[in-house]
Amino acid sequence: xxxxxxxxxxxxxxxxxxxxxxxxxxxxxxxxxxxxxxxxxxxxxxxxxxxxxxxxxxxxxxxxxxxxxxxxxxxxxxxxxxxxxxxxxxxxxxxxxxxxxxxxxxxxxxxxxxxxxxxxxxxxxxxxxxxxxxxxxxxxxxxxxxxxxxxxxxxxxxxxxxxxxxxxxxxxxxxxxxxxxxxxxxxxxxxxxxxxxxxxxxxxxxxxxxxxxxxxxxxxxxxxxxxxxxxxxxxxxxxxxxxxxxxxxxxxxxxxxxxxxxxxxxxxxxxxxxxxxxxxxxxxxxxxxxxxxxxxxxxxxxxxxxxxxxxxxxxxxxxxxxxxxxx
Amino acid sequence: xxxxxxxxxxxxxxxxxxxxxxxxxxxxxxxxxxxxxxxxxxxxxxxxxxxxxxxxxxxxxxxxxxxxxxxxxxxxxxxxxxxxxxxxxxxxxxxxxxxxxxxxxxxxxxxxxxxxxxxxxxxxxxxxxxxxxxxxxxxxxxxxxxxxxxxxxxxxxxxxxxxxxxxxxxxxxxxxxxxxxxxxxxxxxxxxxxxxxxxxxxxxxxxxxxxxxxxxxxxxxxxxxxxxxxxxxxxxxxxxxxxxxxxxxxxxxxxxxxxxxxxxxxxxxxxxxxxxxxxxxxxxxxxxxxxxxxxxxxxxxxxxxxxxxxxxxxxxxxxxxxxxxxx
Numbered sequence: 001x002x003x004x005x006x007x008x009x010x011x012x013x014x015x016x017x018x019x020x021x022x023x024x025x026x027x028x029x030x031x032x033x034x035x036x037x038x039x040x041x042x043x044x045x046x047x048x049x050x051x052x053x054x055x056x057x058x059x060x061x062x063x064x065x066x067x068x069x070x071x072x073x074x075x076x077x078x079x080x081x082x083x084x085x086x087x088x089x090x091x092x093x094x095x096x097x098x099x100x101x102x103x104x105x106x107x108x109x110x111x112x113x114x115x116x117x118x119x120x121x122x123x124x125x126x127x128x129x130x131x132x133x134x135x136x137x138x139x140x141x142x143x144x145x146x147x148x149x150x151x152x153x154x155x156x157x158x159x160x161x162x163x164x165x166x167x168x169x170x171x172x173x174x175x176x177x178x179x180x181x182x183x184x185x186x187x188x189x190x191x192x193x194x195x196x197x198x199x200x201x202x203x204x205x206x207x208x209x210x211x212x213x214x215x216x217x218x219x220x221x222x223x224x225x226x227x228x229x230x231x232x233x234x235x236x237x238x239x240x241x242x243x244x245x246x247x248x249x250x251x252x253x254x255x256x257x258x259x260x261x262x263x264x265x266x267x268x269x270x271x272x273x274x275x276x277x278x279x280x281x282x283x284x285x286x287x288x289x290x291x292x293x294x295x296x297x298x299x300x301x302x303x304x305x306x307x308x309x310x311x312x313x314x315x316x317x318x319x320x321x322x323x324x325x326x327x
Numbered sequence: 328x329x330x331x332x333x334x335x336x337x338x339x340x341x342x343x344x345x346x347x348x349x350x351x352x353x354x355x356x357x358x359x360x361x362x363x364x365x366x367x368x369x370x371x372x373x374x375x376x377x378x379x380x381x382x383x384x385x386x387x388x389x390x391x392x393x394x395x396x397x398x399x400x401x402x403x404x405x406x407x408x409x410x411x412x413x414x415x416x417x418x419x420x421x422x423x424x425x426x427x428x429x430x431x432x433x434x435x436x437x438x439x440x441x442x443x444x445x446x447x448x449x450x451x452x453x454x455x456x457x458x459x460x461x462x463x464x465x466x467x468x469x470x471x472x473x474x475x476x477x478x479x480x481x482x483x484x485x486x487x488x489x490x491x492x493x494x495x496x497x498x499x500x501x502x503x504x505x506x507x508x509x510x511x512x513x514x515x516x517x518x519x520x521x522x523x524x525x526x527x528x529x530x531x532x533x534x535x536x537x538x539x540x541x542x543x544x545x546x547x548x549x550x551x552x553x554x555x556x557x558x559x560x561x562x563x564x565x566x567x568x569x570x571x572x573x574x575x576x577x578x579x580x581x582x583x584x585x586x587x588x589x590x591x592x593x594x595x596x597x598x599x600x601x602x603x604x605x606x607x608x609x610x611x612x613x614x615x616x617x618x619x620x621x622x623x624x625x626x627x628x629x630x631x632x633x634x635x636x637x638x639x640x641x642x643x644x645x646x647x648x649x650x651x652x653x654x
Contacts, residue, residue: 132571144471146490146572153491157484163473164480244459245473
């Protein structure tokens, strides 16, 4: 089996490649080749017996999509995207990469399908940003997509394309609407959502973190490990059971910031909690107010997608996967 | 005021042009110029004091969108589309015209907005085809778009673009999800939905009509006159009141085929009803089973969009507008 990961240099892409490398198989089939593509050189995962091909490729460049699928990968994970903030600042770049790039990929597959019956599994990472305020809590599976960012719009459009191209039989697609990934490993970044991770990650490492919103802010989370699990399950699930509605809101954990902090207290003690410094930020508070508080995710759960059940668990996953298992 | 109608040679486009010509104004502003564009030459409406410009234009051709908005129309009605059946048969043509054509238009406006602050009202005709079975009855305003045709997918994507471009301030857009138009004037056509109109239109004219489905089939209707009313209201409504969710399911009349026939009996008598010949068609029955039975349309009604309240009324509109007021 040949697996292609587009966007393999990103946080989720790297973890996905590492997981596939470690297991060496997908849905019971050995992975002989893994192609890792991104605009910056992806690192090859360690401990993998198969062949790794790395590709420097910008999906929005002419011909790039055709080259990426030239070896006819059996499974394509499409994770490449300009992030929300950048897509909002640079309108052209966001549409070019998040919409046109995805469409080029889908159309390259369609051409190969027309020519030779090529029909890969395509796992597309969408986002809860396809939903825009005002939002109910919990958000039901049949709630409409009315995004309030260009990023969310681009993801919602790609979801529609994925469903139509799948219905037409050009490929077997599934769209995975990821919750906010928490705890995101690495350094603090300037994303408005960054504090959800940093108020846990920094104190766990003995460092100070800034909380810009009030403790009653409720949001929707899953660990990086769960995100990778969603993608792997999406790559192997029986799509007959999914039916024509191919874009699924993933399960996750709905929690307030206060609940996050209580979990931190239970896992790492009062000393860790004291490292959280309150510094209200009007702009971030306003943005976060429109974000999704939580989903029913009934369909995804019935289809076997699994996420964490408590924030204690999310914190423990971080300690295991990022801190060598100990505080 | 300068009004541009793209798709002016179609049934709704012609009626819209006629209505604007008759009133000579829109939202209290006199219409000095009307540009009528289509891929076939649109006819100029009669009895109009202003200037009519007709444009032969294919929106999906390079540069066509830029030329169409060169005179900076204040209001743009975008009705041009490949119909559902054709978009399903010809994948490329459907995406090229229904999606790319619309995007070219939106981007041409965006460029003019960037360059000189041009910001027209854009009224886009969408469709209830953005919804796909299984559907509840009535369909609430916040129900998700999961189309089961390429046409519906293209319309749903254009809705998302319209909302994002409006949010960005490139233009002031509103998307109008039209019900099935009934009674469609003219000759019977091969559209699967054609019978909803022909079982009334033909008997009203003393001719036989074929009913391919059972009488308990429920669907969602509005007259051509109402459709034009929706577009005119969409062109003049205060968009502050609409907010960021710019695509609205229009009000209409939910009726079974049996109820349509009862209305025909009341308006035109048993003699007319006897002209309906039952000829069950498995393929049409299967298609129609997935169509929208009806909508709540609460938001659109609260915003002042108005449709017929009974099928008797829909039939009377046809008699008035298409048969000179008498049977």
